[in-house]
Amino acid sequence: DTGVSQDPRHKITKRGQNVTFRCDPISEHNRLYWYRQTLGQGPEFLTYFQNEAQLEKSRLLSDRFSAERPKGSFSTLEIQRTEQGDSAMYLCASSFRQGVTTGELFFGEGSRLTVL
Amino acid sequence: QKEVEQNSGPLSVPEGAIASLNCTYSDRVSQSFFWYRQYSGKSPELIMSIYSNGDKEDGRFTAQLNKASQYVSLLIRDSQPSDSATYLCAPLDLSGGYNKLIFGAGTRLAVHP
Numbered sequence: 001d002t003g004v005s006q007d008p009r010h011k012i013t014k015r016g017q018n019v020t021f022r023c024d025p026i027s028e029h030n031r032l033y034w035y036r037q038t039l040g041q042g043p044e045f046l047t048y049f050q051n052e053a054q055l056e057k058s059r060l061l062s063d064r065f066s067a068e069r070p071k072g073s074f075s076t077l078e079i080q081r082t083e084q085g086d087s088a089m090y091l092c093a094s095s096f097r098q099g100v101t102t103g104e105l106f107f108g109e110g111s112r113l114t115v116l
Numbered sequence: 117q118k119e120v121e122q123n124s125g126p127l128s129v130p131e132g133a134i135a136s137l138n139c140t141y142s143d144r145v146s147q148s149f150f151w152y153r154q155y156s157g158k159s160p161e162l163i164m165s166i167y168s169n170g171d172k173e174d175g176r177f178t179a180q181l182n183k184a185s186q187y188v189s190l191l192i193r194d195s196q197p198s199d200s201a202t203y204l205c206a207p208l209d210l211s212g213g214y215n216k217l218i219f220g221a222g223t224r225l226a227v228h229p
Contacts, residue, residue: 040124040221042206042219042220042222043217043219045216048214048216055214056214103149103150103162103165103206103215103217104150105160105217107161109158109159110159
């Protein structure tokens with residue numbers, strides 16, 4: 001399988017706990033994006049990387065959220081001190097930067113977070 | 117705050133009809149536009165891109181763009197039950213020197229036999 005993979009697919013946690021999600025992009029893709037999606041809404045941009053550099057982070061993202069892509073390959077998204085409002089599907093996507101084709105994102109199946 | 121507006125639907129059309137999905141966006145700088153399809157419980161997948169004013173056809177799908185009106189649409193001809201999904205409009209946001217997709221909330225399409 002050469003698609004984007006995410007782990008875990010489902011995570012149930014108690015309020016106040018920390019959670020970490022992992023994303024493995026398509027191997028030749030140099031851009032990696034994190035989005036969050038809640039029911040009835042479109043994906044909301046969180047952050048993205050070009051290789052190992054984090055180029056942009058949403059102003060809506062609180063400092064409880066942090067993302068890394070240490071070697072320009074896989075990425076992790078950590079949420080500290082989770083709140084019930086963090087319950088959502090966390091989507092990872094990758095793309096290969098080449099002119100206008102940067103709008104073509106390949107999404108993983110997502111990691112669904114439920115905070116009790 | 118960049119905004120992408122879509123009618124949430126559901127848009128219900130009979131099998132074989134034309135489904136028309138509309139999208140307006142607030143960012144005048146956007147030059148590239150994308151339509152993604154998302155089946156229930158699945159992730160979005162790209163179905164169409166459009167960069168120039170006018171129409172772009174790909175099989176049963178036609179994307180239409182009017183940058184002056186900040187309007188983009190997607191037509192699906194000969195709609196099939198398998199087209200039932202949420203369709204997400206996504207302009208490419210170029211602010212800050214970097215680019216990323218900003219998604220609308222999507223329009224849910226239901227094609228009934």
